[in-house]
Amino acid sequence: MPITTLSGKQFIGGQRVASGAAELISLRADNGQPTGYRFHPASRHEADCAARAAQSAFAAYAQTSCRQRADFLDAIADQLDALDDDFFTIVQQETALPPARLRGERARTSGQMRLFAELLRRGDVIGARIDTAQPQRVPLPRADIRQYHTAIGPVAVFGASNFPLAFSTAGGDTAAALAAGCPVVFKAHGGHMATAELTAAAIERAVTQQQMPAGVFNMIFGERIGADLVQHPAIQAVGFTGSLQGGRALFDLAQQRPQPIPVFAEMSSINPVIALPQALAQRGRHIAQQLAASITLGCGQFCTKPGLILGVHSPAFSQFITELGQQIEAAEPQTMLNAATLRHYRQGLRELDQHPGIAHLAGRRTAPAQQATAQLYQAEGRLLLAADTRLQEEVFGPVAIVAALDDDTQLLQALNALQGQLTATLLADDADLAAAAPLLACLTHKAGRVLFNGYPTGVEVCDAMVHGGPYPATSDARGTSVGTLAIARFMRPVCLQNTPPSLLPPALQDENPLNLLRLVNGVYQRDPL
Numbered sequence: 001m002p003i004t005t006l007s008g009k010q011f012i013g014g015q016r017v018a019s020g021a022a023e024l025i026s027l028r029a030d031n032g033q034p035t036g037y038r039f040h041p042a043s044r045h046e047a048d049c050a051a052r053a054a055q056s057a058f059a060a061y062a063q064t065s066c067r068q069r070a071d072f073l074d075a076i077a078d079q080l081d082a083l084d085d086d087f088f089t090i091v092q093q094e095t096a097l098p099p100a101r102l103r104g105e106r107a108r109t110s111g112q113m114r115l116f117a118e119l120l121r122r123g124d125v126i127g128a129r130i131d132t133a134q135p136q137r138v139p140l141p142r143a144d145i146r147q148y149h150t151a152i153g154p155v156a157v158f159g160a161s162n163f164p165l166a167f168s169t170a171g172g173d174t175a176a177a178l179a180a181g182c183p184v185v186f187k188a189h190g191g192h193m194a195t196a197e198l199t200a201a202a203i204e205r206a207v208t209q210q211q212m213p214a215g216v217f218n219m220i221f222g223e224r225i226g227a228d229l230v231q232h233p234a235i236q237a238v239g240f241t242g243s244l245q246g247g248r249a250l251f252d253l254a255q256q257r258p259q260p261i262p263v264f265a266e267m268s269s270i271n272p273v274i275a276l277p278q279a280l281a282q283r284g285r286h287i288a289q290q291l292a293a294s295i296t297l298g299c300g301q302f303c304t305k306p307g308l309i310l311g312v313h314s315p316a317f318s319q320f321i322t323e324l325g326q327q328i329e330a331a332e333p334q335t336m337l338n339a340a341t342l343r344h345y346r347q348g349l350r351e352l353d354q355h356p357g358i359a360h361l362a363g364r365r366t367a368p369a370q371q372a373t374a375q376l377y378q379a380e381g382r383l384l385l386a387a388d389t390r391l392q393e394e395v396f397g398p399v400a401i402v403a404a405l406d407d408d409t410q411l412l413q414a415l416n417a418l419q420g421q422l423t424a425t426l427l428a429d430d431a432d433l434a435a436a437a438p439l440l441a442c443l444t445h446k447a448g449r450v451l452f453n454g455y456p457t458g459v460e461v462c463d464a465m466v467h468g469g470p471y472p473a474t475s476d477a478r479g480t481s482v483g484t485l486a487i488a489r490f491m492r493p494v495c496l497q498n499t500p501p502s503l504l505p506p507a508l509q510d511e512n513p514l515n516l517l518r519l520v521n522g523v524y525q526r527d528p529l
Helices: 044-062 066-081 084-093 101-121 172-180 193-209 226-230 243-257 278-301 315-331 340-355 381-387 408-416 431-443 484-489
Strands: 010-012 013-018 023-029 035-038 130-131 143-152 155-158 184-189 219-222 238-240 264-266 272-275 308-312 357-364 373-380 401-407 423-425 447-451 492-497 518-520 523-525
Touching: 010 044, 010 130, 010 492, 013 447, 023 193, 035 084, 035 193, 035 381, 044 143, 044 184, 044 226, 066 101, 066 172, 066 193, 084 101, 084 226, 101 172, 143 243, 143 408, 155 172, 172 184, 184 226, 184 340, 193 340, 226 243, 243 264, 243 340, 264 431, 272 278, 278 308, 278 315, 278 401, 278 423, 278 492, 308 315, 308 408, 315 401, 340 357, 340 373, 340 518, 357 401, 373 381, 373 423, 381 401, 401 408, 401 518, 408 431, 423 431, 431 447
Parallel strands: 130 518, 155 184, 155 238, 184 219, 238 264, 272 308, 272 423, 308 401, 373 401, 423 447
Antiparallel strands: 010 013, 010 219, 023 035, 130 143, 143 492, 357 373, 518 523
């Protein structure tokens, strides 16, 4: 799509709509200067129209077959893969992310569309369960009862700042909602509006190609329109990736509605890393190198960035801290996604500097105006035992805090004091496994993903992945925003009782025309009834 066709208008019901002045300005991430593109903030009327367009599309779109939706998702993936160098030029201007990272993220974005397409073609997302009638049962007969999963309704999705493709316009929440049969109203992130428009246009081309209902995908611009969108009666669920403050505000608004709706918000995580003694003794220097690379990857702008490193007092842990500090000190400054992100990062560092129980260990104190430098701090172990709020709060950027505990008992107490996390990591050798067992048992209650001998940055998009966790990592620990289980957030179970065979959906028909693996009278089978 030529960049000269950018209009800055909303995508509503298959049309481009705008009212008022184009007062939203796309800015370069590297110097804060305008890119030359301007956008129209959506009015309350336009937000209403977008939600109603999604509502109008819902009846028809929810009735499409899994195969039709799979073809639609594949078509979106094809359109994303066809975006050319002009597209990447725009994205790089708005985010300062390097070309290799952006192309990899584009591949992930189209890849997760195709993964959901595969899920739909498998059919297991329908969750068919059948308990056949037992008219002779005593003391009471049993009715014919059949269950399947259906779309929850139109979904409002809020784009993330740190992943302009994979967690944005055509990102995981959009892919999961569309796969579930839910039309989407997407609110573009103000940090990469031109990127959002070009991506939305790619989705719209797939809508036209696959003859999907107008309004199956809608996108609006503006920072002050989110509340109206969440509270609109047509919206039945919300997907959000961002700050704890922003996610909690949307959650509270959704619960204040006459009809409360679920909000699936990914919000805040410090992603603790626990380095056990034998691992440090055997490969402490290597761990320091890899951990520093994870902390500074993407300028620390990953929701899974390791933010807290824990261990037990020992010479090996002290040496590890020294080596980690050397790696952080050597890290080059990097440009952050936008001026607001840099400002918040620097404010977080000031709060750490002012805390009486936290000391600065390493990191350059000066950097070019638009860049951030990596930093390492050390906290007193007592702060963890007391669940100090500063240690529980994420600082978004390339910074981590180390803390040493007196013994294994204190280490376990410190982990028990932590809030919910997206990830937790155990660095252990075979000789550490006995000590790791109680830590693992604790961490499975604290995090959505527990890693051994790896680093949490980098989230595989696959069936088994969980990218979620207890509050405040997310607003609902029962879901995930990455992997095929993400579709479950936007579906609900429906039970049909004594339904005439001619009215049953294919997934529940006796003949099993879709050849699904179904739970029939307590036994999984593909056979017809």
